[in-house]
Amino acid sequence: MKVKTTRFGELDVDKKDVITFKEGILGFESLKKFFVVDPGDQTLILWLQSVENSSVAFPIIEPKIFKPDYVVKLLPIELNSLELENLADANVYTVITIPPTVTEMSANMKAPIVINNKTKVARQIVLQDNKLEVRHKMYMELKKYIVNFSSDDSKRTRVELAISVDNATATEVEVENHNEERVSRINSNTAIDLQ
């Protein structure tokens, strides 16, 4: 299907890639359908684009990239609402804001976006952990990662290892599938970066 967007022009989106937020996103409760746009640039930032409103798109990034020790703990009721048994079948993103002074960029660690990869059901979940910040300044963390990643091939191995640890709770088969998917995507980003 064709979707008009103000930032990326008209995009052809496969119906199976459409993500459903049954409750919308906080402050955007009326918007239920989104999809992920990967501009493929070196910032590793993706966009969560609304199907229903061409001008609404949230820049998002996987928190593991800049904060490897970030852990999302969901309650059984939350996993249930996402049709998940555990987080192995999910992608977790944080919403970021990029002000004109870009080094002041921040990520919302308190309320990550969790997407079920299989059913494409998603929610923005407010975590109970009071230490998590809504505006976590992360420019330096991201820069550090990107500089390391593009200048040293050994770091790529380290990333893959980090992902394996991340999925330690999943069954073996699921871990393998999931890893392949994630690693290939990260590698494809690097490929673009090196051009």
Place this chain on the structure above:
Amino acid sequence: MLVLTRKLGESIAIDDHIKIVVVQIKGKQVRLGIKAPKETKIHREEVYDAIQKQNSEASQSDINDLYKLSEELKKK
């Protein structure tokens, strides 16, 4: 909205498992104690306001700021 008056040390019950106690009253501040099952999420309302504001700002992100960020990140 249901409005109840409570004295220090008194409490209200919500459903069977949630209890809210007035722990301390000091000037314009009230300290509340909340007893609830583990799976109950309890947040100050400001948290939701902050998240909504962050979402709202993020949704209007200028793609040019992202290009600017990309350039900035390339610098050694």
